[in-house]
Amino acid sequence: MESIHYVEKIRKFNRYYANVLGKIDQEIYNPSFPLTEARVISEIHYSPGCTATEIREKLGVDRGYMSRILQRFEEEQLILKKQSLEDKRQYALFLTEKGTGVFEELVDRANRGVDKMIQNIPETDLTKLVSSMETIVTIYTKEQASPVTVTIRPFQPGDVGYVAYLHGRYYSQNYQFGKIFEYYVMKGLTEFLYDSEKGQLWIAEVNGQIAGSIAITKAEDTVAQLRWFILDEPFQGIGLGKKLMETALRFCVEQNYKHVYLWTVSSLAAARSLYTKYQFVRTEEKPNDEWSGTQMIEERWDLDLTTTP
Template identity: 70%
Template sequence: MGSIHFVEKIRKFNRFYANLLGKIDQKIYHKPFPLTEARVITEIHYRNGCTATEIQENLGIDRGYLSRIIQRFEDEKIMIKKQSTKDKRQYSLYLTEHGINIYNDLVQNANSGVDTMIKNISEHSITKLVTSMETIETIFTESSSIKPKVSIRPFSPGDVGYVAYLHGKIYTSPTYQFGKIFEYYVMKGLTDFLKNNDGGELWVAEVNGEIVGSIAITKFSDQIAQLRWFILNENYQGMGIGKNLIETALGFCREQKYDHVFLWTVSTLEAARHLYKKYQFTLTEEKPNDEWKDTLLIEERWDLDLTL
């Protein structure tokens, strides 16, 4: 029973910290968005296109309570639901522009609240506090089977350069052996996108805060979109990230009222081609490419009619 001493110490800390967080939450999260609703808004923001079931499992919220929250958010135009094209029983959740503004206000209020909480603490003590928090997080993460935190979010300043880096690193590796000209091709397209991304968007996938993949939609015409820069670090395949990226991009296309979306890939990218087939893209064109590597590549165009 020697462990009882540690158990009591942990419970004592839990009581103290729960009371402290309760006071903070009361100051930061108030009507019309108490803590639980703020957490749901945050979850929809970071897991753009997630389902209610995924939110329930991740946050541990009662199904009925969550259903009422989602209904209220939909009524107040904070979020929208998109029916899955694969499973008519499933709906993906997205924040509206109004919802994104609410999320940004919540973040600002939370940052302000925490800043007020620590303003009278010395820098040395804050460093010790944060280090202790990171230690607690690390210990429990390493000693449990908690799944890595995966999020899909629109790009922020600095992300586009990292997306170019990711393409260069992966495709010039021994696995693919693309030449340096391919990285130039990617960077040129991303630069053009930064100058004008009207009708488009770029998302990055993060695992525990590290960018591991990306996808983008660019406007080809008023009715046609192009899917571009779909990439995923091979170390993170099998986690459903590629699927989430594709669904995020296609959801955006439907939201923007595009009738058609197409993409270009190469025949050797089997994992990506498998996903394109899964989401009903059809191979429509092939052409040789001798610019990106020493051996001949076959570029492929895949198309999807969004009106069906």
Template identity: 65%
Template structure:
């Protein structure tokens, strides 16, 4: 009986979600590239050197229809074909430069429409929504490779601007910080780019998407400052903060810093809790009237690196 109820609930969800996706698809995919053709472009971009058969089988497209799509794409300079070095009978598919432009436009359109769809939803429910989708994907895929993968890496060209974007977006939407705060962040990051000796900036990625950052900068020969620690709220609760903190503290030890400090604000309760877990101590407080329409309490937290860490 319970199994029957599960089936009915799954079918009910499928009907609801199919209707929801249909509305999104109508907004995103239109002439000259309807949904199926857009999916083919996306798959070719993702695989970057797959055969027509591989793309067709993944997407479940009729062989004749697939052939017509590829013929049109080739005529319109969306794709190019290269003979396989391993099997001369097969051709590998790649997007042309024009095709890549089309792909990026499709992504921009999709991001815009999905953003409009979730905009009325609270941040907390957005996080639940994404988590539920990941759970569904993981269960049906039953493949460890499809599960959420969190990685920490050093910054690369283009990353610093995204770190500023993360700060500006999060603090504006969640805490109503003004543009002066974003200027403060960008100024510090610009100075870091010009001189980052003795420091580093790390990015946290979830399945390849940047969702957080942390940095260490040199304050003096033996003293470091922890800066630009931020995590997209949609990805909190995944242990990303701990991974970033572990990376930053390990770097301080490698650089033989004796002391590390940071500045935060009292309203960031989750971050303050993490600092306490790492044995940082609150050492100084001061008022700040610049970043929001009300008075904030800035806090300095300090850590002697000889202190045992969790």
């Protein structure tokens, strides 16, 4: 089962985050309104005129439990029910003035609870935390999003600086790489701009937004190097890496290269898996303690294009 690595990591995250959510819930919600009831109130506020069926399906609430919740809310004058003109069995739900007051109290408690939870988190880590949450939402809402337009194109003026920015930001946030790594990336890119004979840098765009890059540079007459392969985090996992890799390898064949190699680091599991898929073979390892202050292992991966189908 190829996905077991991801399954185990997702389950580990779920176990940890379930405990975090439990602590948040204890801090936030009024004992008079358990979590499910608070969520029902929120759904009616954000979707006035919704039905009990719609809320049940969205929140996964049992029919009987939902009926009891709405009965209580009606008795306490928190909601109004209006019979649907299209289906007499359905009722549109609205918050009363009192219900709106309860919602606002819940929001205030929620804001204060979350603020208390994050007040000791450094701003840089908080930015990463929120960005990761937004990434999860983006991935899980892709099916509901508008059609995605993917474009792989040669670089244009201004793109090279953005490629350097993507590398500096991504590896700083995720692997604590420092200024020396960013210098290494920018030095290579400026050398490529000065002399790009038998080379090319491609930019991946998703709906017009730059999402990643890959490049081929000349190492020797018949040997190429694959470089600056990166995908911005919100666009990982949608097949862009394969499109970029195939673009680069096709270019190598067109330029009559017989061999292509790349350098990576051992901690980049997803990238290494992709290299294996395209029949690259790891041929060399060397320690590196310059980029992050802690020792890592650089790896060279090679592909013989004369034997590739």
